[in-house]
Amino acid sequence: MERRKFLSLTLGALALAVVPASVKAEDYRKLKPTVWTAHTVDDAMKNMYGTTKTIEDGVKLTAPKVASNGGAVPVKFSTKLSAKTIAVFQDANPEAAVCVYSVNEYSVNEYEIKIKMGKSGTITVVVEGTDGKLYSAKQTLEVALGGCEG
Amino acid sequence: MADFKVKVKPKLKKGVIKVKAMAKHDMVTYNQAEKKLGDREKADFITRFLGTVNGKVVIDISTSQFLSKNPIFKFQFKGDEFKKGDKLIIECTTRLGKTGKGKGKIK
Numbered sequence: 001m002e003r004r005k006f007l008s009l010t011l012g013a014l015a016l017a018v019v020p021a022s023v024k025a026e027d028y029r030k031l032k033p034t035v036w037t038a039h040t041v042d043d044a045m046k047n048m049y050g051t052t053k054t055i056e057d058g059v060k061l062t063a064p065k066v067a068s069n070g071g072a073v074p075v076k077f078s079t080k081l082s083a084k085t086i087a088v089f090q091d092a093n094p095e096a097a098v099c100v101y102s103v104n105e106y107s108v109n110e111y112e113i114k115i116k117m118g119k120s121g122t123i124t125v126v127v128e129g130t131d132g133k134l135y136s137a138k139q140t141l142e143v144a145l146g147g148c149e150g
Numbered sequence: 151m152a153d154f155k156v157k158v159k160p161k162l163k164k165g166v167i168k169v170k171a172m173a174k175h176d177m178v179t180y181n182q183a184e185k186k187l188g189d190r191e192k193a194d195f196i197t198r199f200l201g202t203v204n205g206k207v208v209i210d211i212s213t214s215q216f217l218s219k220n221p222i223f224k225f226q227f228k229g230d231e232f233k234k235g236d237k238l239i240i241e242c243t244t245r246l247g248k249t250g251k252g253k254g255k256i257k
Contacts, residue, residue: 106206
């Protein structure tokens with residue numbers, strides 16, 4: 001390879017490496033496809049982070065203790081920690097991963113979504129801190145009418 | 151031309167832009183597709199929810215079949231670089247490659 005081309009390639013690679021991970025928009029369905037096919041929360045977490053070890057602190061999670069409609073369970077979660085990603089998992093559906101938020105420089109980490117739960121179970125929200133550690137919060141709830149089969 | 155619409159309502163309050171967005175999509179799971187359409191491969195649901203203001207990414211969610219039908223997303227982002235009148239553009243992609251789009255002016 002011509003030296004000039006090689007140099008510009010290297011510089012290009014360096015420039016990319018310098019961009020902080022939190023600023024890149026990340027499609028986690030493409031980046032980590034096995035997270036979405038995992039059946040258990042543990043497997044989904046292993047595929048996403050390489051570990052299931054979390055510090056059960058720093059994350060606030062609110063969900064009803066009894067959900068009347070399993071097709072639309074309101075889930076509210078937030079964290080003040082400096083985060084890279086925030087993921088929602090549950091053990092009440094065929095696959096465990098619900099969604100993954102890719103945190104960016106503008107993010108204020110307070111979110112609300114409505115999820116499907118096929119039966120009663122536990123929702124786990126995991127915050128991947130920029131410090132390299134995982135933080136989580138769990139909530140177990142009863143679902144009156146399963147919402148996965150719809 | 152987008153395949154489905156996304157309603158976007160951003161509000162600027164005390165330097166933070168709070169958003170309520172709703173995508174008009176059935177979010178059909180594999181099990182639902184099998185039961186109702188006889189084919190798991192007909193399952194279609196939003197897999198990415200991406201929002202930008204003036205070209206800057208302010209929300210990026212990778213999603214699954216387990217969000218509710220016509221999913222509502224509530225989220226917030228810092229407003230220092232943005233102002234009322236700026237448009238929040240939401241673009242969604244689904245498993246089968248369909249797209250949803252919506253815009254909302256920051257009020």
